[in-house]
Amino acid sequence: MNKFEEGFIALNRWILIALLAAMSVIVFANVVMRYVTDASIPWSEEVSRHMMIWLTFLGSGLVLRSGGHIAIDNLQDALAPRYARVLRGIVLLLMVAFLSLLLYFGCIYVSRTMVQTTAATEIPFGYIYLAMPLGCALMLVHLALIARPWLKSREFIADEDFDATASASL
Amino acid sequence: MSLILVISVCVLMAIGMPVAFALGLSACIAVLAVGQFSMIVVLKETFTGIDSFPLMAVPFFILAAELMSGGSLTHVLLRFAGQFVGHKRGGLGYTNIVSLTFFSGISGSALADAAGPGSMMIKMMDKAGYGRAYAGALTASTAIVGPIIPPSIIMIIYGLQDERVSIGALFVAGFVPGILIAIAMSVVNWYVSNKRNYRGDGCFPPIREVLHNTWTAIPALLLPIIILGGMRAGWFTPTEASVVAVFYALICGKWMYRTLEWEALPHILVRSALLTSAVLIIIGFSAAFAWILTVERVPYAMAEWITQLQLSPWLLLIAINILLLIFGIFIEPLPGVMVLVPILAPVTAAAGVDPIHFAMIVIFNLTLGMITPPVGGLLFVTSNVAKIPLPELTRELKPFLVAHAIVLMLLTFIPSLSTGLPHLLGFK
Amino acid sequence: QTVMRISVSTAQNSHQGVAIDTLAKEVEKRTNGRYKIQTFYGGALGAEREATEAVQLGTQELTWTSTGPIPNFVPDVKIFDVPFLFRDYGHARAVLDGPIGQDMLKKFEPKGFKALAWGENGFRHMTNNKRAVNAPEDLRGLKLRTMENPVHIQAYKGFGIIPTPMSFTEVFSAMQQGTVDGQENPLSVITANRFEQVQKHLTLTGHVYSPGVFLMNKAVFEKLSAADKQAFLDAAKEAAKANRARVDADEKVAVNDLRSKGMQVVDKVDKSKYQAALAPVFADFEKQFGKANLDKIKDVK
Numbered sequence: 001m002n003k004f005e006e007g008f009i010a011l012n013r014w015i016l017i018a019l020l021a022a023m024s025v026i027v028f029a030n031v032v033m034r035y036v037t038d039a040s041i042p043w044s045e046e047v048s049r050h051m052m053i054w055l056t057f058l059g060s061g062l063v064l065r066s067g068g069h070i071a072i073d074n075l076q077d078a079l080a081p082r083y084a085r086v087l088r089g090i091v092l093l094l095m096v097a098f099l100s101l102l103l104y105f106g107c108i109y110v111s112r113t114m115v116q117t118t119a120a121t122e123i124p125f126g127y128i129y130l131a132m133p134l135g136c137a138l139m140l141v142h143l144a145l146i147a148r149p150w151l152k153s154r155e156f157i158a159d160e161d162f163d164a165t166a167s168a169s170l
Numbered sequence: 171m172s173l174i175l176v177i178s179v180c181v182l183m184a185i186g187m188p189v190a191f192a193l194g195l196s197a198c199i200a201v202l203a204v205g206q207f208s209m210i211v212v213l214k215e216t217f218t219g220i221d222s223f224p225l226m227a228v229p230f231f232i233l234a235a236e237l238m239s240g241g242s243l244t245h246v247l248l249r250f251a252g253q254f255v256g257h258k259r260g261g262l263g264y265t266n267i268v269s270l271t272f273f274s275g276i277s278g279s280a281l282a283d284a285a286g287p288g289s290m291m292i293k294m295m296d297k298a299g300y301g302r303a304y305a306g307a308l309t310a311s312t313a314i315v316g317p318i319i320p321p322s323i324i325m326i327i328y329g330l331q332d333e334r335v336s337i338g339a340l341f342v343a344g345f346v347p348g349i350l351i352a353i354a355m356s357v358v359n360w361y362v363s364n365k366r367n368y369r370g371d372g373c374f375p376p377i378r379e380v381l382h383n384t385w386t387a388i389p390a391l392l393l394p395i396i397i398l399g400g401m402r403a404g405w406f407t408p409t410e411a412s413v414v415a416v417f418y419a420l421i422c423g424k425w426m427y428r429t430l431e432w433e434a435l436p437h438i439l440v441r442s443a444l445l446t447s448a449v450l451i452i453i454g455f456s457a458a459f460a461w462i463l464t465v466e467r468v469p470y471a472m473a474e475w476i477t478q479l480q481l482s483p484w485l486l487l488i489a490i491n492i493l494l495l496i497f498g499i500f501i502e503p504l505p506g507v508m509v510l511v512p513i514l515a516p517v518t519a520a521a522g523v524d525p526i527h528f529a530m531i532v533i534f535n536l537t538l539g540m541i542t543p544p545v546g547g548l549l550f551v552t553s554n555v556a557k558i559p560l561p562e563l564t565r566e567l568k569p570f571l572v573a574h575a576i577v578l579m580l581l582t583f584i585p586s587l588s589t590g591l592p593h594l595l596g597f598k
Numbered sequence: 599q600t601v602m603r604i605s606v607s608t609a610q611n612s613h614q615g616v617a618i619d620t621l622a623k624e625v626e627k628r629t630n631g632r633y634k635i636q637t638f639y640g641g642a643l644g645a646e647r648e649a650t651e652a653v654q655l656g657t658q659e660l661t662w663t664s665t666g667p668i669p670n671f672v673p674d675v676k677i678f679d680v681p682f683l684f685r686d687y688g689h690a691r692a693v694l695d696g697p698i699g700q701d702m703l704k705k706f707e708p709k710g711f712k713a714l715a716w717g718e719n720g721f722r723h724m725t726n727n728k729r730a731v732n733a734p735e736d737l738r739g740l741k742l743r744t745m746e747n748p749v750h751i752q753a754y755k756g757f758g759i760i761p762t763p764m765s766f767t768e769v770f771s772a773m774q775q776g777t778v779d780g781q782e783n784p785l786s787v788i789t790a791n792r793f794e795q796v797q798k799h800l801t802l803t804g805h806v807y808s809p810g811v812f813l814m815n816k817a818v819f820e821k822l823s824a825a826d827k828q829a830f831l832d833a834a835k836e837a838a839k840a841n842r843a844r845v846d847a848d849e850k851v852a853v854n855d856l857r858s859k860g861m862q863v864v865d866k867v868d869k870s871k872y873q874a875a876l877a878p879v880f881a882d883f884e885k886q887f888g889k890a891n892l893d894k895i896k897d898v899k
């Protein structure tokens with residue numbers, strides 16, 4: 001792994017860690033507050049919900065990297081390696097096309113929802129939806145980083161915390 | 171439009187595109203092909219699918235289980251379970267079943283059961299002379315209780331798909347079927363162990379040891395009780411229960427079992443976050459997929475078609491069981507619930523089937539799909555962590571599948587197994 | 599023939615279902631079937647905020663929504679959330695159909711909506727499981743589920759209520775298990791969600807009026823011929839009439855219905871006492887919305 005890749009992965013990971021930790025603390029604090037001080041945090045639901053959206057899209061690239069997205073590989077396994085490689089090439093092209101499409105329309109979506117505000121914190125909704133184009137851009141980068149070994153032999157980059165089978169049967 | 175949608179998702183999944191992206195891309199293709207809608211609708215519906223407060227129970231229950239299962243908890247549960255059944259013939263098999271059942275009170279998914287205590291038990295059984303493939307088959311079959319006994323990620327998703335049932339009611343409803351499954355697995359273990367003469371470890375442990383093992387196991391065993399009790403007492407909602415579980419697990423791991431190091435916390439958080447992302451991205455894109463079916467009125471049409479068949483409730487349930495079993499062979503529980511429940515639940519409710527009863531049938535049936543080849547997440551994981559070739563594993567699975575089929579029949583024809591406890595405790 | 603879609607968040611057999619059914623029928627009639635409007639109920643196309651956003655973006659042509667999510671698109675509408683602003687149904691409908699309401703409909707246009715007409719959800723009332731609320735003092739300390747609406751939250755705090763924002767999907771079980779003591783909604787919503795099963799007390803506080811609005815994507819509306827535009831506007835007026843008639847009919851039956859199902863209903867409500875209790879909050883609202891604007895609404899006969 002080169003310097004860029006290392007830094008990129010580390011940053012991505014720490015953002016996820018911060019988001020999940022913050023979500024947990026906010027929702028838990030709201031429960032505790034309700035009993036201790038009889039008051040609720042009016043923005044706790046909204047903020048944590050929107051953090052979950054960000055977590056989903058910003059995490060998806062790292063999941064992609066370690067092969068954690070459930071896929072049905074039976075056909076590829078049944079084919080000769082040469083043809084399986086062709087099939088993976090098609091999948092890769094389709095993934096790039098799909099993510100680029102989402103990235104493009106995601107930007108339009110964001111710009112068109114800046115006039116709408118969220119209920120509790122009254123920030124522009126576009127900031128919530130920004131998670132998708134940003135997440136798609138991240139996924140494209142992650143895809144580029146693993147494209148070669150994946151095309152060749154469907155290898156992912158093992159992660160000390162997460163591997164391809166981890167999410168297989170959630 | 172729906173035809174294009176369904177064909178393209180099948181093709182995309184078959185060539186090995188990840189399920190989440192296959193769902194999203196096929197929605198895009200359908201929108202492009204018809205040209206009637208703006209592409210933005212795919213993005214918008216994807217967000218709508220994820221933008222849900224009750225869905226937050228998914229990351230929190232995942233995190234709670236990860237916090238609990240790091241380190242010694244698995245050992246604690248194994249020792250606790252083993253002391254009661256370990257000395258019998260086939261003792262380690264029973265120990266495996268009992269500890270997986272306890273563990274499912276902490277974890278929300280079958281995989282966590284199989285990969286946590288399951289993989290450890292397979293190693294122990296292998297050393298003690300049980301067939302490795304048998305140990306794997308027993309683990310995979312028993313891990314099915316993971317999403318049946320609360321907490322359960324699949325139940326949360328189900329509760330969101332069918333507003334007739336609450337997540338709390340589903341959680342409670344899972345207890346009896348979960349124990350039933352454990353009993354069925356024990357019967358198979360008894361039968362096979364007798365036939366092959368798998369020995370136990372001889373003697374009942376001294377009473378002091380029993381007390382100590384029980385004492386250390388109590389915090390772990392309390393978690394499901396705290397979750398359900400707190401919900402019932404009105405301290406928190408089902409969603410909030412999941413975050414209470416997170417902090418309970420943190421306290422257990424850090425100050426009771428003292429196996430949780432602060433340095434491990436980022437790793438646990440990132441792992442939970444990635445699992446969450448993998449699940450929610452499917453939920454999101456399948457919401458976009460489902461939107462197209464909805465504007466094309468496909469669920470209405472299908473529901474009408476089934477209704478006009480005029481099946482009696484029992485026949486209807488049998489037909490649905492067959493449909494689900496076929497579905498389960500190819501599809502995992504999560505996408506299965508997302509696709510099928512919005513169509514089937516209204517039909518069966520109209521036919522007079524209790525929604526909780528129906529939910530248990532669907533959840534158990536689709537979870538069963540995880541151990542039916544060729545697409546079975548639990549099979550892959552077990553074969554992977556235990557290094558057992560898939561064909562061997564499948565061979566040893568047969569008696570367990572028969573036992574599961576019997577449990578499925580019981581659950582189908584005796585509604586009170588599912589509905590009795592929640593109704594008794596006043597859940598709706 | 600052009601097909602359009604309209605959605606509501608409640609069932610077909612409800613005041614909202616009647617609203618869009620009538621609109622669909624009237625549009626078809628007035629355009630000789632050149633426009634067909636498909637109806638979707640029960641939030642099948644998404645909850646109110648999502649549907650409103652869909653109309654704004656044009657992924658869905660029409661929706662009927664309560665004004666719950668509207669202030670996040672058109673902030674001016676927030677003024678209608680001020681408690682005890684409207685005396686009764688006659689007053690509320692006169693304001694909305696008069697110049698104030700019609701001016702407000704125009705404020706939707708810069709945001710990408712054509713607001714066709716006002717409908718309604720009805721006056722919101724409070725239910726709870728703790729005690730009969732006979733006077734504003736009885737509200738003190740009650741934990742009520744509220745919307746994430748800053749104006750509402752501010753007002754309820756003025757009563758000494760502990761406002762607990764919570765997603766609507768969790769309200770029923772939260773009241774059943776006692777996580778919150780109660781909630782506040784129009785009678786139509788209370789009966790449709792069977793809240794009487796988990797709530798003992800209802801007081802007809804009528805503290806906030808909840809309007810509804812027929813929204814259409816502005817670009818789609820602009821593309822219509824002048825005659826068709828008029829057809830849609832007239833159809834929406836008819837639909838609003840049907841919507842309000844259904845609210846009236848529901849209100850008549852609802853209270854007796856809820857009583858027969860075991861709810862204790864306080865229907866003699868001295869609204870002036872509640873208004874007096876909110877005096878300090880009202881001072882704040884006058885600053886926020888302008889005293890003149892509030893008075894203009896109050897002075898409509």
Ligand code: NA
Nearest residue numbers: 274277316321
């Ligand atoms: Na479980």
Ligand code: NA
Nearest residue numbers: 499539542545
């Ligand atoms: Na399967």
